[in-house]
Amino acid sequence: MDFDLTDRQVYWRDRVRDFIERKVRPAVPVYNEQDKAGDRWKVIQIVEDLKAEAKDAGIWNLFMPPRSGAHHHVDETFEFEGPGLTNLEYALCAEEMGRVGFASEVFNCSAPDTGNMEVFHRYGTRAQKEKYLGRLMNGQIRSAxxxxxxxxxxxxxxxxxxxxxxxxxxxxxxxxxxxxxxxxxxxxxxxxxxxxxxxxxxxxxxxxxxxxxxxxxxxxxxxxxxxxxxxxxxxxxxxxxxxxxxxxxxxxxxxxxxxxFEIAQGRLGPGRIHHCMRTIGVAEEAIAKMAKRLQSRVAFGKKIAEYSIWEHRIARARIDIEMTRLLCLKAADMMDKVGNKSAAAEIAMIKVQAPNMALKIIDDAIQAHGAGGVSEDFGLAKAFAHQRTLRLADGPDEVHERAIARIEFAKHSEASEPGFSSGDVGVSR
Incomplete structure (x- = not known):
């Protein structure tokens, strides 16, 4: 088992990370200003400007599945391809995108367009691709x-x-x-x-x-x-x-x-894990804000960071982020190597784990910021609201937990004991 990143994984992750730190994060105040001005339902210009830069830099449509199989043909009029990142390679990039709310759109990697583009790519006719997929991939239109x-x-x-x-x-x-x-x-x-x-x-x-x-x-x-x-x-x-x-x-x-139903299953597998990848970036932002706040505030004669309850919470947050990232990368790696169906248990597990992990860390970060935590000043309240929806989006926790439990029960049923076959008691493995 090798935990070292490949040169290609580092290359794409670092390109995304660098663009976010140099271009996207400094644009957050401009985004907020443009977001609040005028009509609520509008195109936000700073995002369009950054999209043009990201597209020119080739950091664009990173989620699009790599070229695969003999069935794939090269289009004469439009080649419906991205850079061909694997799920594992994309996971590292998506985590970076999760650090700033609108970053995914900058790279044309935001839902629901990502899932919809994959549907067009996998299941669409040539005419459907020419009418919609090309313009979606160019960032000219959006979809629902x-x-x-x-x-x-x-x-x-x-x-x-x-x-x-x-x-x-x-x-x-x-x-x-x-x-x-x-x-x-x-x-x-x-x-x-x-x-x-x-x-x-x-x-x-x-x-x-x-x-x-x-x-x-x-x-x-x-x-x-x-x-x-x-x-x-x-x-x-x-x-x-x-x-x-x-x-x-x-x-x-x-x-x-x-x-x-077949299309839905094909669409939701990658979509579920894309949310989880970004969620790890959200959790990283929350722990960073929490750690900085705790070291900058004094209460009852010492820095808040010096109280043992906060040492415990910071430690727990770091442990939970690391464990969740490993599970997310494992799921992505399995999707690449053995396919979405064989990775069903891992996809279900990370879909439950990631938002619950992030919610706990964001909640602690809100607590560390006091009343400021529930304001709009630190972005934590909005992050909490968004992550809470992910316990429902693409299937609620309970549905995924049911799937995990059924896989586990099947492993330990009578049918799995020596001398039995799955056909004996009607249990499908």
Whole structure:
């Protein structure tokens, strides 16, 4: 087992880290100023300026999967490729991006565009790629992913009730979606919508995914949904009514009717771990702020850092960050070597561990800052709000814990004992 980073891993991580420290972090005050001025739902110019610089530097679309297999062909008009980083290489870069809230967008590596671009890349037709993927990869447009619904427990995707019904050459979409992240951005042009094309089919063959222009008649944004009071503009999280929305069947359908669940599994594996990679960077920022604050404040005659309770909290934070990073890198490495399906347990474990780890450290950092910690001055309250949502995004903790437990039970069931086979008691390994 080798824990040393390769030259290539260091090269990409350090390029991202250097750009963030030289360009992105100094731009935070400008970002805050532009964010607060004028309309909430707008393009923030400093991000566009930094995107142009990052693109020129070649630090762009880092999450795009590497070229793989004989099925992959070189496009004559547009080669839909990034630099070809592995999940492990990208993990190190994403951690750096997590240190500044808007850094991911600077490198065109922000959700939900990352997951949507992977869907286009893996499952899209040539026409769909030419219409949307090229412009997404160039950072010209944004996209949304419409899966979650207010009326059902959407962590079980088979509950989805949005209807996608064939009508001649078109599909007609009816339903209500919410937490449609990214739909507030004025550049958001297309949404990937998950709904049901066949309510009578087998449970996991009812769902399909279709492309839907955001300006199509019948797409009604009902409201934006604040998170702990934060509107998250210009990105936003919207509740959207889909009322007799008509899309061309051939142009809109991804992969084929009944393949939506399959696409969702392919999309969410990498998406889940991308969140976790960035979360480690968020935790690193929190421990740094906490350590600096504790050493700069005096209470009852000595620095707060000298009280043993804070020594314990800082030590625990460092231990938890290191353990979580190792699990995240292990999961990423397994995804590269044996595939997302074989890494399912590790992906589920890191999805539970990372946000819970970060929340504890951010909470301690808030405590160290006193009343200032819950203000907007130190960025900790907003970081806490965002990380708390990640215990729900891409499946709540309980769903992932259920998957982990089932894998563990299978390892220690009667079927795994000598003299038994999985077929004897119906346990699938």
């Amino acid at each position: 992913f419409l899966m979650t619904e207010p009326a059902v427990a959407s962590s079980d995707a088979t509950n989805i009730e949005t209807r996608i019904e064939r009508d001649g050459d078109d599909y007609i979409i009816n339903g209500t979606k919410w937490w449609s992240s990214g739909a507030g951005d004025p550049r958001c042009e297309v949404a990937i919508v998950m709904g049901k094309t066949d309510f009578a089919a087998k449970r996991h063959a009812q769902q399909s995914m279709v492309l839907m222009p955001l300006d199509a008649p019948g797409v009604n944004i009902l409201r934006h949904l604040p998170v702990f009071g934060y509107d998250d503009a210009p990105h936003g999280h919207m509740e959207i009514e889909l009322k007799d929305v008509r899309v061309n069947a051939e142009e809109a359908m991804l992969l084929g009717e009944g393949r939506g």
